[in-house]
Amino acid sequence: MVRGFRSYKVPSTVIESLIFRDMFGTPQMRAVFSDEALTARYLEVEAALARAEASVGVIPKEAADTITRAAAKMRVDFDRLKRDTEIVGYPILPIVHQLAEASGAAGGWVHWGATTQDIMDTATVLQVRMALDIMAADLEALRSILRGIARRYRNTPMAGRTHLQQALPITFGYKAAVWLSMIERHADRLTELRARVLTGQFAGAAGTLASLGLSGFAVQDALCRELNLCTPIATWHVARDNFAEVVSFLGLLTGSLGKIATDVMLMSATELSEVAEPFFRGRGASSTMPQKRNPISSELILAAAKSVRQQVGLMLDGVVQDFERATGPWHAEWLALPESFIVAAGALSQARFMLGGLTVDEDRMRSNLALSGGLIVAEAAMMAAAPKLGRQKAHELIYSACRTAAADRRPLAEVLSGYPEIFDALGGEEAIRHYCDPANYLGLAPEMVDRVLGARPENAQRVSEERETTAAGVGR
Incomplete structure (x- = not known):
């Protein structure tokens, strides 16, 4: 047994590891996908279902009130839940048994007309909503950092490189603006996919709402209103493009972060030394070479991009499902979706840290630009x-x-x-x-910075003011 740990509590993956988890994830995102949070979402959906059914007269209102109170107060027996889930194969029937017991006489109305996947899918959507809110805030913070870099280094000349060879002069602000343009599009994608992904699931055993008769659509709509989710136009038990889309989005996002990280790693090579990650004593140190200052955040971002890319493939494979309820592909989502969000959040956190404190050596950029002698x-x-x-x-x-x-x-x-x-x-x-003179051949690189900064309405006025200030300075 490892000293200092109880053997049954030692995590086995980097996203849970006491050592690595904050390098490959964030506490906030892990909390969204924790067992405690997941079971809370199951109970939230079951309680909302009871209230929805009571609102259209399917179950007694008193029963719905009792179920709601019980769901809010009950403490999940995780040992029992684990044991029962291993027997059943799914956690919903075991959690329903515990909720029904906690609800007393009203327990017979718990999970009325629902199927396991209704509760699990809708609970996952609630988790995804929370996760997307976190991602949106992190993306906004990263956008702000990149806007600052692009603005500050708008006119700082450096070598533009193609095929790892010096090609034409650019500015570092232009490079940062290209990075920013990707992040801006990802922010748009996140907003656009919400309406498709944040959709409730309630359709019964084979997706036809047969168990509720003519009340099915009313209950479905009421449940989605309770949870502030979109109402589906059709059952999506085996139509998994929504979750595949959100993980594909994470793949695109981490891919762009990986591109930024790759640029930073190459630019921080000793032979270039144009940028460096934030430094404090010991960060990026080597166990044998005292001079080393390794680009740790960039390396972690690149690893995250590779990891999420694999999960995208798994989610796309899971879109291919059989008949009205899948035999396996659905379970693959249980692996891919939480890990993708946690690792992507870790990459965003590393990017914010790395770019927020990036050291930029303008003199070295100019020196490298002069290497070719014109x-x-x-x-x-x-x-x-x-x-x-x-x-x-x-x-x-x-x-x-x-x-x-x-x-x-x-x-x-x-x-x-x-x-x-x-x-x-x-x-x-x-x-x-x-x-x-390379400084005289920057093309429209500075103006492209302005276009990227001005593409958002909230930036347009500031960019206009900056242009006026720049013009006034040139006139003097």
């Missing part, structure tokens, strides 16, 4: 010479000059000055130096 803006010189020389000839001459500059390790401006045709086409040595 080769990074060869396109600028080519496009400037093309009107006089023609694009193809300008390309051939600049290409030749670039090969010479690279081979001889000479600045491109110096080499170009030795080509009479280019010297004449560009307008002399001073003009050549201008075209070979």
Whole structure:
């Protein structure tokens, strides 16, 4: 037995581990999917069902009141629930037995006309609603952090890279704005999917509401009103696209966070050293190399993205179900959905920490931008010479000059000055130096930052004011 732990309480996965759980998740999200919270949602749905049925005259109001009080006060016997669930295969009949006992004479009205999956699905929807609220708040906080980075570094030049090679100059604010644009879309997706996912489930054994006769739709609608959920237009016992969509959303979100993390990891490599994760004593330390400052948050985010991606596949596989009640695919959701939310929440938490305290070395960005000796803006010189020389000839001459500059390790401006045709086409040595300065070839990167920041109505006024301030500064 591990010292300090009771053997039966030692967790076995990283999302529950006393050591790792706050690296791969958050206490708030774990609480949503805890056994205590899950059984509370079961009882919440059973009590709401009783009230709904009483409201349309299916069961006595006194019974519904008693069931509601019992559900609010009862303490679940988890040892008994575990034992009975292992026998039955599902937790609802065992929880119904405990609630019925706690309800006394009214216990005979508990779970009236419902089936196990009605209660479990609706309880899961209530969990998903709580989880999405947490995700929405975290996304908003991350959006705010990225807006600040994009705004602050709007005009900070750095090397843009394609295929891991320096390509053209960009600004760090532009890079952050691209990151932000993904997060903005995810915030939109979260809002849009709520109406589809936050839908109650109540349809009875085969989904036809037969046990309630003509009162079925009235009870279904009343139950959804009680729980503030959308009423389904059809039974979704075996139509699982809603839950598959929400986990797919988490896959997209963590994928985008993984892209951001990958950029940060590469930019924090010793050879680049353009950014670094927040530092405090011991963070990212190596057991053998005292100099190390490893990008821990980024590594955890990337691991989370890979993990949730696998759960997306499992959820999509679970969409393929048989007849009116599935034999197995439904159970796969029990594994995939909670873990996806917990791990995604952990990734968001790591991203907020990492980006909120990101160290940005503007001098190193400029230094790296100058590494090529102007080769990074060869396109600028080519496009400037093309009107006089023609694009193809300008390309051939600049290409030749670039090969010479690279081979001889000479600045491109110096080499170009030795080509009479280019010297004449560009307008002399001073003009050549201008075209070979990466800071003069940022394209519309700063303006794209403005467009991303201004895409949201709440940002439009601030961006307009910032542009006016910038223009006034330039005028001075």
